[in-house]
Each structure stands twice: as C-alpha cells, then as structure tokens.
Amino acid sequence: MDNNLILVFDGNCQAQHIAAIFSAMEGVQAFAVGGDLGYVPGYNGRSCAYISESEVIELCARKSTGSKVIQVSQSTIHMSKAPSKYEELVDSIITFPHIQLFSIFPDEFRQNFGGYSNANRHYATDLRILEVTEDRAGTGGQIARALREEIALYPLFHTSVHPGGMLTSLLVEHIASKLGILNEDVRSIIRDVRSGEGLNFATGHPVPVEVRLDLKFDWGIQYNYYETMIRSAQSAAWQETLRAADLITDIRFHDSQYWLAIVKASRALGDIDYALLALEKLLSLSRGHDEFWIYAFSFCNSEKRFDLASSYVEQCKDYYRGQRRQYVILSWMAIINRDLDRAVEYASEYHSRAPDRPDSCLALVKSLALTGQIQRARTLFVDSYRCGNIHTKNWLMNNLIKVKETGLDLADLESL
Secondary structure (H helix, E strand, O other): OOOOEEEEEEOOHHHHHHHHHHHOOOOEEEEEEOOOOOOOOEEOOEEOOEEOHHHHHHHHHOOOOOOEEEEEEEEOOOOOOOOOOOOOOOOEEEEEEOOOOHHHOHHHHHHHHOOOOOHHHHHHHHHHHHHHHHHHHOOOOHHHHHHHHHOOOOOOEEEOOEEOHHHHHHHHHHHHHHHOOOOHHHHHHHHHHHHOOOOOOOOOOOOOHHHHHHHOOOOHHHHHHHHHHHHHHHOOOHHHHHHHHHHOOOHHHOOHHHHHHHHHHHHHOOOHHHHHHHHHHHHHHOOOOHHHHHHHHHHHHHOOOHHHHHHHHHHHHHHHOOOHHHHHHHHHHHHHOOOHHHHHHHHHHHHHHOOOOOOOOHHHHHHHHHOOOHHHHHHHHHHHHHHOOHHHHHHHHHOHHHHOOOOOOOOOHHHO
16 A cells, blocks of 8 residues: 555545544545534544645645645535645545435424425435435445445434445445555455444434334334433433333444433433443544533543543543644533633633634633623624624524523623
C-alpha cells in the first residue's frame, strides 16, 4: 500500500465517519473538509480529523515526492461531487454515494419535507435517490441491492442519514476498491465495520409499527423487545426497560441506545456499579457525542467517583485531540464543578472556533451568567438569536433549559 496516501473527504456525517475509518488503515492519512456537525465520528477510539479548504491547498503544495492527495467526494441527488477550491490541485477525485432512508422515520421526514403521507411512496423515492447517487458514484447499484435484500429483515439505519455497519462497510469497500488498496488488512477493517453499529449517537427508533406493516418489514421479536426498551426508557419506566433489555439476545441490538437505556435504568433503580459498567460500554461505542461525556462526568461527580470523573476528562481530551468540540465539553464539565473561570475560558475558546454551530453560545452564556456577568450573557444570547436562521432560533429556544437558574431573563426572547 502507498505509504503516502492523503485522503480529503467532503460531504455530510457519513463522509466524516468514513474518513475516521480510513485513518485506521496503514499508510493512509484521512481528513474531513470543514467542521464537525455537532458530533465527531470516530473509529476504533480515534476521532475524525478535520481540515479547512485552505489547509488542503497548502497540503497539495507541500506534499512530498511520491505522495498523493486524493479528493473523496460524496455524490448527492444534486451533484456528482462537491465543488472545491482545490479540485485542480489534487492528484485525483473519486466519489461515493450519499445514502438515506427518510421513509421509515416519519418525524424526520416531516421536519425536512413537511407532511408524511404514504410509506411505500416515500420508500420508492428513497430508492430512486439512491439509484441516482450510486450512478453518479459508479457503485453499480450495489448498495440499493443490499438495501432491498436486507431492510425487510433488519433495520439498516439509526436515523434517516445515519446508516448502520453493513451499509457503511459497503461504502468503505467501494472507496478502498477505487483507491486500489483493497488488501487483507483493509478487508479486516471492512469486516469490523460491518459487524459494528455504524453512526448511532442519536436514534430515530422505534420505527412506528404502522410504517413497518405498510412496508412489509418484519424485524422479528428482538426488535419488538428493543422497541419496548426504548419506549420504556423514554417514559422512565425503568423496571420495564431492564426487563426488555434482558430479553434482547441479538447482539446487533446491543448498541449505543441499548447501553444508554441500561445506564439510565440501572442508575435510577440504584444499581450504580452496573450503571457505571454500562456507561463504559456506551462510551466505547459512541465517543464522539458531547452529551455522553457530560452525562458521565456529572454521574461520577454525583456519586463521588472523582477519580473516574477525572479519567473521563482525560479520555475526552485523548479522543478529541484539541478539536473544537473538546472545549464545549470541558466547559460544561467545569460548570458542573463550579470551576467558573475555567468554564468561561473553555466556552470562549469553543465560541470563537464554532461560529457555524447554533450551540456555540450556550456554555459561554451560562458560565458568564454564573460569574455574575448577566448583561454580557444576555447580550450574547440575544445577538446569537437575532443573527440565527430559523433552525438556529428554534434550537436555541428548545435548549433554554441549559441556561436556567442563572438569573438570566430571556422571557421576551420570542418577541425579538
């Protein structure tokens, strides 16, 4: 394998996850162009690395003799590849398809497209879109075939654009084949990806039973237990949560959502040691989700497991490697510890590095308010609200709870 292969991925969360997977391959450096999307995907304990367009240009200019910089671009329904400032500078461009399955997640469908009317029609649309993106990426319809063959027997997506391990492995295999690096070591990684959960820090499950019936999807009794577990956890029926979890023997369902439910149920029922063991498993699967780290730190602090809480701080730093989301996590941890000067420091760093993220002001607003800088905190929040688009405004309104009990008066926010 070429020891100087540098891959720059563009696209959504799928591209970022795949970039992290390729980083685990010998002789490969892989980056995602742009910034995180609120979550930093990883593979085998290592996070996706990000790079700006200007840094890609510099990379192309100073690459060593024999090295190659290859643009790996996600084909979508709108374009075969993303336009870039560096496409004339890279050694070559390869593409892979965007994949989606909005049809089984009615809530996500409504949020993105409006009314959800007919599961079969929406499913047919998903398949047509996949055929277009596959045609543009040159995968020969492989992923659409796999989807048709498997989806009736097992849910292949966690959300509309977060595929599980099987489909992710096909994307990785396609790219590796195009790069000419499909050796046994790479195939071993592909097998590992296939057996894993894919992108699963958030979930759209359970899929409504009427949707499954309309589409003639029968995911079996194990999915029924999984559905019961999630719904029970959502309603804080903790005994029922654990009873359902105990019935799930199919390890494909022993995923992040499974362990999250067990953590919360066990904690609520007083089995702290088992909750902490489940928490370790959860963090081993989904290290790129802010809320899991913050929850773990808060949980350990509340149980006076201060050494474990400190270890989570170090694990967090090791995973994120100084990337911007590290600082928002550290800021919330400092707020929990009432180390408010450090909270302001970390939150300010994140705010300055994440102007594109709707959550960039929240930790700073809260830490400023807690240090008595009420007017500065209010001005920051109001300015963020006024300058935001409708999605940012809705997000801020839905997360006002994060700045409660600070003395900050935002009662007039919706009138601004």
